[in-house]
Amino acid sequence: TDTQLDTPGLVFPTGFVWGAATSAYQIEGAVSTDGRGRSIWDTFVSQPGHVVNGEHADVAIDHYNRYRDDVRLMADLGLSAYRFSVSWPRIQPLGSGAINAKGLDFYKSLVDELLSYGIDPWITLYHWDLPQALEDAGGWPSRDTSKRFADYAAAVHGALGDRVKNWSTVNEPWCAAFLGYASGEHAPGRREPALAFHAAHHLNLAHGLAVEAMRAQHADSRIGGSVNLYAVTPATESEADQDAARRIDGLQNRFFLDAIMYGRYPDDVLADLSHLTGPEFIKDGDLALIAAPLDMLLINYYSRFTVSGAPGGAQSAAAAPTDSGSPWVGSEHVGFVNGGRPVTSMGWEVDGTGLYEVLTRLAREYPAIPLYISENGAAYDDVLTEDGAVHDVERRAFIETHLRVCHQAIEGGVPLQGYFAWSLMDNFEWAWGYGKRFGLVYVDYSAQTRILKDSALWYAETIRHGGLRGPAE
Numbered sequence: 001t002d003t004q005l006d007t008p009g010l011v012f013p014t015g016f017v018w019g020a021a022t023s024a025y026q027i028e029g030a031v032s033t034d035g036r037g038r039s040i041w042d043t044f045v046s047q048p049g050h051v052v053n054g055e056h057a058d059v060a061i062d063h064y065n066r067y068r069d070d071v072r073l074m075a076d077l078g079l080s081a082y083r084f085s086v087s088w089p090r091i092q093p094l095g096s097g098a099i100n101a102k103g104l105d106f107y108k109s110l111v112d113e114l115l116s117y118g119i120d121p122w123i124t125l126y127h128w129d130l131p132q133a134l135e136d137a138g139g140w141p142s143r144d145t146s147k148r149f150a151d152y153a154a155a156v157h158g159a160l161g162d163r164v165k166n167w168s169t170v171n172e173p174w175c176a177a178f179l180g181y182a183s184g185e186h187a188p189g190r191r192e193p194a195l196a197f198h199a200a201h202h203l204n205l206a207h208g209l210a211v212e213a214m215r216a217q218h219a220d221s222r223i224g225g226s227v228n229l230y231a232v233t234p235a236t237e238s239e240a241d242q243d244a245a246r247r248i249d250g251l252q253n254r255f256f257l258d259a260i261m262y263g264r265y266p267d268d269v270l271a272d273l274s275h276l277t278g279p280e281f282i283k284d285g286d287l288a289l290i291a292a293p294l295d296m297l298l299i300n301y302y303s304r305f306t307v308s309g310a311p312g313g314a315q316s317a318a319a320a321p322t323d324s325g326s327p328w329v330g331s332e333h334v335g336f337v338n339g340g341r342p343v344t345s346m347g348w349e350v351d352g353t354g355l356y357e358v359l360t361r362l363a364r365e366y367p368a369i370p371l372y373i374s375e376n377g378a379a380y381d382d383v384l385t386e387d388g389a390v391h392d393v394e395r396r397a398f399i400e401t402h403l404r405v406c407h408q409a410i411e412g413g414v415p416l417q418g419y420f421a422w423s424l425m426d427n428f429e430w431a432w433g434y435g436k437r438f439g440l441v442y443v444d445y446s447a448q449t450r451i452l453k454d455s456a457l458w459y460a461e462t463i464r465h466g467g468l469r470g471p472a473e
């Protein structure tokens with residue numbers, strides 16, 4: 001029987017986007033095929049100590065060769081949209097200049113395949129695979145990289161903008177800047193806190209310049225940026241803990257949101273960072289460019305941070321698997337404490353109410369703009385049973401909990417218009433390698449076979465029904 005009829009509140013609005021997401025380096029493999037250049041991740045994984053077990057993504061899940069089968073899987077799940085990223089070094093092997101037609105052809109074929117099944121392609125232009133040649137020229141701490149990104153964005157958008165409506169510029173500038181250039185747990189693995197701040201600004205500038213370049217081409221495109229937001233709570237009401245929460249919220253959330261939404265950096269965050277570097281790298285006019293009007297905001301949500309100003313807390317909320325510094329530039333003393341919630345196999349606390357806080361805060365403090373959850377999901381230690389199933393009850397519960405929160409937020413007036421699960425398939429989880437599985441689809445990494453986990457079957461049913469059927473288990 002259809003329990004949906006008994007719980008009418010759980011049907012999502014017509015037109016709600018049901019999606020799943022991936023990124024190029026995490027799934028494609030084929031790193032030397034069809035003229036692809038090297039990215040900072042190719043370099044980073046080749047150096048010892050950066051990735052658990054020395055793993056790399058030369059083959060990953062071979063999506064470059066198996067994309068037709070993978071799109072058929074998406075169709076089987078009934079996805080209305082698929083969010084993927086374009087690999088910059090496939091399009092411009094050295095990060096600038098002539099376009100590599102074969103690289104572009106891959107994404108044209110992928111888009112055609114998606115459209116043939118009625119699946120809406122959502123392109124992310126930058127998901128961390130900077131061409132190595134641009135890193136050699138200074139990387140994101142160099143202002144020139146922002147301009148190179150705008151050229152690249154214009155090239156991809158010019159070629160695909162007639163068939164792809166939804167575009168996102170930079171995925172999670174916080175990670176690209178502070179994990180890449182401060183803690184060094186992500187490529188390019190540099191530990192230069194002041195330059196990480198410069199990188200963050202240039203990633204914002206790259207976003208703004210790319211929006212401007214794309215607007216001049218296809219007027220009907222919908223363009224947004226992707227930010228990873230956290231709910232942040234002080235461990236206690238003490239002044240020190242509240243100051244710690246202000247700092248982490250400032251660097252993680254407000255620094256990026258205030259810039260792209262309002263064209264300003266928060267004064268308190270600038271003060272937290274002022275001992276590191278002078279402000280000259282932020283030029284007049286930059287923030288106006290960064291605040292180029294957007295059609296939507298894409299939010300990646302995973303967890304809540306509970307923070308303490310007392311020394312002696314854990315060094316990093318992200319709990320990097322490799323030797324690394326702190327990503328919390330200017331606030332290295334802040335401690336991350338256990339909030340007492342169940343954790344995923346990343347050690348990240350599961351907290352749906354944090355997503356509610358993030359969504360309602362956006363609706364309250366930032367201009368009314370359509371919102372999408374562009375990533376939400378969890379890694380668990382999946383077990384493939386002898387009969388070829390994966391009973392990932394925890395992942396299913398995780399997604400269900402967060403979808404309930406989405407629904408509640410929509411009922412409360414939050415303009416949330418879609419949800420993308422991270423990830424469609426198990427894949428290369430950056431510094432953690434293949435040990436952390438986020439997929440709705442299980443991947444056998446030696447045979448390259450794909451198996452729908454129980455969570456995928458459940459998600460497909462949810463999509464078919466346009467919402468959740470019964471009360472949470």
Ligand code: PNW
Nearest residue numbers: 023171172175228300318375422429438
């Ligand atoms: C996001 N942190 O990464 C990315 O967009 C995905 O590519 C990734 O696979 C997914 O989340 C799961 O990790 C993050 O340390 C990586 O706070 C690290 C952090 C946050 C997000």
